[in-house]
Amino acid sequence: MPTASPTVSPIRRLTHRDLAACADLSEDRGWPREEHKWSLLLSAGTGYGIDDPHGGLVSACVVTEYGPPDRPTLRAVGMVLVARIHARQGIGRRMMRHVLAEAGTTPLTLHATRQGQPLYEELGFKVTGRAEMLQGHLTTDDSANSVETRPATAEDLTAILRLDEAVFGADRTPVITRLPAFADQLRVAEENGRITGYAAAWPNMDTQVVGPLIARDTETAQALLASLAAHTDRPLRTDIDVRHTSLLTWLKARGLASVTFNAVMTYGCTELPGDWTRRFAPVTVAAG
Numbered sequence: 001m002p003t004a005s006p007t008v009s010p011i012r013r014l015t016h017r018d019l020a021a022c023a024d025l026s027e028d029r030g031w032p033r034e035e036h037k038w039s040l041l042l043s044a045g046t047g048y049g050i051d052d053p054h055g056g057l058v059s060a061c062v063v064t065e066y067g068p069p070d071r072p073t074l075r076a077v078g079m080v081l082v083a084r085i086h087a088r089q090g091i092g093r094r095m096m097r098h099v100l101a102e103a104g105t106t107p108l109t110l111h112a113t114r115q116g117q118p119l120y121e122e123l124g125f126k127v128t129g130r131a132e133m134l135q136g137h138l139t140t141d142d143s144a145n146s147v148e149t150r151p152a153t154a155e156d157l158t159a160i161l162r163l164d165e166a167v168f169g170a171d172r173t174p175v176i177t178r179l180p181a182f183a184d185q186l187r188v189a190e191e192n193g194r195i196t197g198y199a200a201a202w203p204n205m206d207t208q209v210v211g212p213l214i215a216r217d218t219e220t221a222q223a224l225l226a227s228l229a230a231h232t233d234r235p236l237r238t239d240i241d242v243r244h245t246s247l248l249t250w251l252k253a254r255g256l257a258s259v260t261f262n263a264v265m266t267y268g269c270t271e272l273p274g275d276w277t278r279r280f281a282p283v284t285v286a287a288g
């Protein structure tokens with residue numbers, strides 16, 4: 001009996017039962033397994049997959065929807081993967097066409113790797129920005145002491161959601177309300193009883209990923225980063241919008257090194273909504 005070809009196998013919704021297969025696929029492409037991140041994405045977003053008739057997944061991706069549930073205003077695409085032995089057979093293109101069809105008229109955004117970018121361009125995505133991934137141990141000094149920060153409490157959640165929506169430009173409730181359980185640290189910056197910024201640090205393999213990082217200004221972002229670094233032994237990793245040159249310079253002078261750049265791409269809108277001046281880093285490049 002002929003074996004079903006992965007180029008025609010159906011695209012199905014992924015569930016938490018697919019977590020190990022998703023991590024295997026990441027590993028197959030030389031990415032870390034990142035099960036904790038996959039777990040967040042599969043619960044806050046919608047995973048799509050193509051089964052390998054021999055077991056596991058041939059392809060996967062996750063779409064996270066933002067805005068009112070009945071009329072989303074933005075969808076973020078991430079973790080677009082095709083198993084190495086099935087590469088260059090049109091499977092990635094088929095998966096992305098499915099994502100575009102499901103999105104209808106809702107705009108899409110993603111952070112593209114160099115490998116993924118030609119495929120997204122072919123489908124009509126446009127580069128609208130760039131993010132620089134940095135990693136390392138942050139050595140702090142007095143330059144980050146001018147703004148007060150503290151751990152977030154349950155009472156802060158409403159204010160965090162309000163600030164996040166204003167800065168991101170769409171309601172991210174499904175992701176933000178999961179942060180207290182997902183992240184090791186969630187901290188706010190406060191001035192005169194008003195929250196002026198917030199940031200999470202969550203465990204990813206042997207690093208603490210800082211994201212989201214939302215702050216009124218660079219000083220507030222520095223204070224949040226320094227306070228997160230002070231409460232972990234792990235190296236920090238984060239993806240900073242390259243327009244935030246002062247923060248990038250500050251981080252590089254204090255132990256963080258550049259790992260790579262990703263292109264921020266959009267489809268169906270010319271630029272991302274919200275206020276980039278206060279949006280320093282995404283939750284993860286896979287979810288915007």
Ligand SMILES: CC(C)(COP(=O)(O)OP(=O)(O)OC[C@H]1O[C@@H](n2cnc3c(N)ncnc32)[C@H](O)[C@@H]1OP(=O)(O)O)[C@@H](O)C(=O)NCCC(=O)NCCS
Binds near residue numbers: 094
């Ligand atoms: C990016 C990726 C998903 C593409 O999947 P794929 O099934 O191999 O892609 P397709 O066969 O559908 O290719 C579609 C087009 O994308 C481009 N493309 C695909 N792989 C490419 C590569 N390695 N380098 C340059 N362009 C590439 C080509 O234009 C290709 O068209 P062509 O084969 O007719 O020239 C896959 O290479 C992958 O999993 N890479 C590792 C993870 C990754 O970087 N994902 C992207 C995250 S943003």
